[in-house]
Amino acid sequence: MTKQDRIADPWGTRTPYGSGEKWPVRVDTHLEEGLNPEDIDRWVQTASIMHSNGDALDIAVKNDRIAGVRGRASDRVNHGRLGPKDLYGWQANSSPDRLTKPLIREGGKLVETDWDTAMDRVVGRTKDLLEEQGPSAVGFYTTGQLFLEEYYTLGIMAHAGIGTNHVDGNTRLCTATAAAALKESFASDGQPGSYTDIDHADVIALYGHNMAETQVVLWDRILDRLAGPNPPKIICVDPRMTRVARAATVHLAPRLGTNVALMNGLLHEIIANDWVDHDYVEAHAVGFDELEKRVSEYSPEVVAEICDVPAEQIREAAKIIGEAERLLSTVLQGFYQSNQATAASVQVNNVNIIRGMLGKPGCGILQMNGQPTAQNTRECGGDGDFPGFRNWSNDAHIADLARVWNVDPMEIPHYSPPTHAMQIMRYAEEGSIRMLWVSATNPAVSLPELRRIRSILTQKRLFLVVQDIFLSETAQLADVVLPAATWGEKTGTFTNVDRTVHISEKAVDPPGEARSDLDIFLDYARRMDFKDKDGAPLVKWHDPESAFEAWKECSRGRPCDYTGMSYEKLRGGSGIQWPCNDENPEGTERIYVDGKFWSDPEYCESYGKDLVTGAPLEPTEYKAMNPSGKAVIKAAGYMPPHEIPSQDFPFQLTTGRTVYHFHTRTKTGRAPQLQAAAPEVWVEMSAQDAGDHGINEGDLVEVSTPRGSVRSKVRISGIRPGVLFLPFHYGYWDTKKGHKPGGSGRAANELTITDWDAASKQPIFKTAAARVKLIKRSRRGKPSAAPTTTGSAPVKGGIRPTRGDATAGVDEEFDVEGTR
Amino acid sequence: MKIGLVLHEMHRSENDLAHELLQVSERHKVDHEIYHIGRDLARWSQRHVQEIADIGHNYGLDLNPKPKDEFGLVERMRERGSDLVGRRGDASLLLIRDLRKIYMxxxxxxxxxxxxxxxxQGMKQKDLLDVTKQCHPDTLRQMRWANAMLKVVSTQIIVS
Known part of the structure; x- marks a missing residue:
């Protein structure tokens, strides 16, 4: 056993392996100072909710407190490994500033109260609004961090109880395009890949996906392949010099917002060189001719001009992808939060489709999620999609859902697409949504153009309910604050990127009077007295397990079929991949085997959309295009971003994350090792731009866009010239003002534009025009506090490397049999 | 032969649609999707105007390839007005009227x-037929967009 500082090295020690071999186990353990594994009272099974990878772990409980974590060796996802956010982030649970009592606004101030008073206020307001205006007055904005059982309960409560279609999650910001791209290409959500594809692939292409920081343990898996015999080739598309870019065989750093042009260039080469699996395309796809025609306009020279990437590099990357025998493609925010998000992500699907690289070991697509339980928001009706991937524009699907819920189909609003988050905010802005219930998310920091968002959330006419574990920036603006339990304090299940379902058990009691989100929703449903069509309670479950059983019935026969799972089955061993049913009792490693898709018009979740206008296809149009359930190849032309650099705003601004923090730092900012590793906001710029502007490492600058400004110190990094990068984690909860800037801002979203992809409705965080002004020189050349270990690594030497203190030591144990 | 008249009318109607799309997008600047997509779709009609002017030369026509002016003072005022009334529910009824107009x-x-x-086809003019094949699908997408947006916004506007 060795102690490793996993702040200094987030990825830990290598365990090399070769193609087709089993990934070795490495068990990571981090316990409170002075505790040893034998001191622990009990280990409680769970999985990570600090990112979307779904790493399985056990919580160490000592004297009824969480005292550490240990990776689960037997789990298919992580084989014992954990990333830094899991190793250190658990400490936030016992933070002294957890919310322990409900709060209500009295005379302009939030004051403590009891549950009855708080819930009566929420229920009273709901009933008044339903009477005055009807369901259209009520909206729900949830998260990607609750559990399956909670989303399902929220979904039925909102859709069939209240009868509103204003239900969305912050998954709109992270995973909406993943779902949209899958719905376009395969007519249904559902991940056409498996993490085990990394074990087999000979080429792995990462599109706008800084996996080293977003899914640390998945990157471990790739690093171990790279360290072993016959390593895969890596293609990286990213404007920053990330760890992925450093490991890449070819690194393409395109101009921001030009992903569609780049993808069309790659597809152009694949088709021109006939690296196409024509038999596969002929048998299993529609739309190839249109693609061939469209990409013929995108020669490497044309694309080089648009993207500012050498034509030779495009050819080289295309050749590697085109000659791959087992191609794994992964996509994340660099595509999802950028210009033409869905169109670009769909082109990645097209690469795998025309190369026939689906449903076989090493051949897959991972349209990634940003959040741990985002998949469940999508599956269970928490993000506006209907439960079980039911199709809102297929009346038979709505009738079937109404049967499961025992309500009249008219009770379930399905006359238009579910209202997406940005539109919910718009309705709140113009005053037609008058009650907004926000659960486990922090729009006052995470949505674009914060000045506007604050002005919406602070309106007197909007009744704002916030359910959270801390008094976040958003909670500070609420009329009612409901204190929630979190991971480790409640039981439930959730599903990761590659369809793996884990159970997360309650290890300790929540602090004070905090309640699980499920209990809060159930309490609300009871008080609202929601009924089914026979007058029985609409919500027929009372605890996590009965909610899970109800969900199983709802999922029966749908792509995300959970009927073969149970709490009992999820306990003890490894997570299980859906679909899991009578035919696949142990779950399903790969879907879309032998070119069989879920795209039949009667079965599919979506008929697709126009990628430019976002207009949904009519059922008849879809049936004419894809009558027999094939994959759909959709072509798209490049369109420039809506906001492009100008004389006043010459830079392109992009935002993103660092490996040490999650979202708005509500948890990671309260874990000392993580907070110390990335204590304050920074802005990255290239050495060339810094030179041109006479700016040095560590100087204080002001970054502005037409919407606001942020002050931060400069990190001169390997980022593409002309591009600025700001991490989005830093809000105001730990500043004097609490929920808004005191003078200059520090939240990246002060600067971002209100604009979204028309197809996925995902906001655009990665293409805005910006300028930089020097405010103050760094004192004695002191560098910025940005991490040196990651994408924010400095280009010049002599800067003290990021490392942890004595409490950051992590035990790594090798060659452990997968028994616990 | 009345082809000149048809092209004239085509040129006028595309110009008119482009202008309408721009006006509506300015008027509803606070409805960001209407604003951004409206402008994108206006560009399609502007491109069509140019295509029509180009092909018009083959038939002895001298049509202006440049679309009508984008922004006058009035439009700028309208944009400002949109910001001011964007918080008033009644203003949203205008959106239904405007989307309906685009659709029509x-x-x-x-x-x-x-x-x-x-x-x-009757004249066996392949170049002209190609122009229609290239442009007409865009028009259909513009129609579907207006129709889809009507579906999205009208319930909320009317029932609230």
Missing amino acids: KATGVSADWEVLAQAA
Whole structure:
């Protein structure tokens, strides 16, 4: 056993392996100072909710407190490994500033109260609004961090109880395009890949996906392949010099917002060189001719001009992808939060489709999620999609859902697409949504153009309910604050990127009077007295397990079929991949085997959309295009971003994350090792731009866009010239003002534009025009506090490397049999 | 031979649609999707205007390839007005009226393309037929967009 500082090295020690071999186990353990594994009272099974990878772990409980974590060796996802956010982030649970009592606004101030008073206020307001205006007055904005059982309960409560279609999650910001791209290409959500594809692939292409920081343990898996015999080739598309870019065989750093042009260039080469699996395309796809025609306009020279990437590099990357025998493609925010998000992500699907690289070991697509339980928001009706991937524009699907819920189909609003988050905010802005219930998310920091968002959330006419574990920036603006339990304090299940379902058990009691989100929703449903069509309670479950059983019935026969799972089955061993049913009792490693898709018009979740206008296809149009359930190849032309650099705003601004923090730092900012590793906001710029502007490492600058400004110190990094990068984690909860800037801002979203992809409705965080002004020189050349270990690594030497203190030591144990 | 008249009308109706799309997007600047997509779709009609002017030369016509002016003072005032009234629910009724207008105008343009395509076939004019084949699908997408947005916004506007 060795102690490793996993702040200094987030990825830990290598365990090399070769193609087709089993990934070795490495068990990571981090316990409170002075505790040893034998001191622990009990280990409680769970999985990570600090990112979307779904790493399985056990919580160490000592004297009824969480005292550490240990990776689960037997789990298919992580084989014992954990990333830094899991190793250190658990400490936030016992933070002294957890919310322990409900709060209500009295005379302009939030004051403590009891549950009855708080819930009566929420229920009273709901009933008044339903009477005055009807369901259209009520909206729900949830998260990607609750559990399956909670989303399902929220979904039925909102859709069939209240009868509103204003239900969305912050998954709109992270995973909406993943779902949209899958719905376009395969007519249904559902991940056409498996993490085990990394074990087999000979080429792995990462599109706008800084996996080293977003899914640390998945990157471990790739690093171990790279360290072993016959390593895969890596293609990286990213404007920053990330760890992925450093490991890449070819690194393409395109101009921001030009992903569609780049993808069309790659597809152009694949088709021109006939690296196409024509038999596969002929048998299993529609739309190839249109693609061939469209990409013929995108020669490497044309694309080089648009993207500012050498034509030779495009050819080289295309050749590697085109000659791959087992191609794994992964996509994340660099595509999802950028210009033409869905169109670009769909082109990645097209690469795998025309190369026939689906449903076989090493051949897959991972349209990634940003959040741990985002998949469940999508599956269970928490993000506006209907439960079980039911199709809102297929009346038979709505009738079937109404049967499961025992309500009249008219009770379930399905006359238009579910209202997406940005539109919910718009309705709140113009005053037609008058009650907004926000659960486990922090729009006052995470949505674009914060000045506007604050002005919406602070309106007197909007009744704002916030359910959270801390008094976040958003909670500070609420009329009612409901204190929630979190991971480790409640039981439930959730599903990761590659369809793996884990159970997360309650290890300790929540602090004070905090309640699980499920209990809060159930309490609300009871008080609202929601009924089914026979007058029985609409919500027929009372605890996590009965909610899970109800969900199983709802999922029966749908792509995300959970009927073969149970709490009992999820306990003890490894997570299980859906679909899991009578035919696949142990779950399903790969879907879309032998070119069989879920795209039949009667079965599919979506008929697709126009990628430019976002207009949904009519059922008849879809049936004419894809009558027999094939994959759909959709072509798209490049369109420039809506906001492009100008004389006043010459830079392109992009935002993103660092490996040490999650979202708005509500948890990671309260874990000392993580907070110390990335204590304050920074802005990255290239050495060339810094030179041109006479700016040095560590100087204080002001970054502005037409919407606001942020002050931060400069990190001169390997980022593409002309591009600025700001991490989005830093809000105001730990500043004097609490929920808004005191003078200059520090939240990246002060600067971002209100604009979204028309197809996925995902906001655009990665293409805005910006300028930089020097405010103050760094004192004695002191560098910025940005991490040196990651994408924010400095280009010049002599800067003290990021490392942890004595409490950051992590035990790594090798060659452990997968028994616990 | 009345092809000149048809092209004239086509040129006018595309110009008109482009202008309408721009006006509506300015008027609803606070409805960001209407604003951004409206402007994108206006560009399609502006491109069509140029295509029509180009092909018009073959038939002795001298049509202006430049679309009508984008922004006058009035439009700028309107944009400002949008910011000011964007918090008033009543203003949203205008959005239904405007989307309906775009839908109707795009339908008219679509009919014009239909007529032009018929004429091109009758005259065995391949270049002209190609222009209609290239442009008409855009018009249909403009129509579907207006129709889809109407579906999205009208319930909330009317029932609230």
